[in-house]
Amino acid sequence: MNKLALLFLATLSFSSNAEMLWKPDAISFELKQAHKLLEIGLMLEINQALEPGEFGWKQSRIDVPENWEGAKLEMRQGTIYITVGKQEFYLNASNKGDLSFEILDGGNKTDKQLLSIWSKYATST
Numbered sequence: 001m002n003k004l005a006l007l008f009l010a011t012l013s014f015s016s017n018a019e020m021l022w023k024p025d026a027i028s029f030e031l032k033q034a035h036k037l038l039e040i041g042l043m044l045e046i047n048q049a050l051e052p053g054e055f056g057w058k059q060s061r062i063d064v065p066e067n068w069e070g071a072k073l074e075m076r077q078g079t080i081y082i083t084v085g086k087q088e089f090y091l092n093a094s095n096k097g098d099l100s101f102e103i104l105d106g107g108n109k110t111d112k113q114l115l116s117i118w119s120k121y122a123t124s125t
Helices: 003-017 096-104 111-121
Strands: 027-035 040-048 059-063 072-076 079-084 087-091
Touching (some): 040 079, 059 096, 096 111
Antiparallel strands (some): 027 040
């Protein structure tokens, strides 16, 4: 394994153990087309305002199935809820890392694959 791959794995393992900065009062979110010209690829874009001296993520984009366009989005008790028909998915500090990693791992996903990942990491049991 080359040095770059080892560095990536070390960083990933460290970051997965570190507490993720999640400031609900400083977070805005919306569903957007990933590729506006092609009108394909729906994503949840999350922006977080940081104070001077704070470190953490400022923007995150997470792919969602195309049929989620028009879904209801709301923040409740520090968690983003996405309601699609009768299904409800959630996103917060506890599942954001795993969900993002799984969606990005291995390249682009089909809507069926995205729904499976969101169902695994972002639904209540």
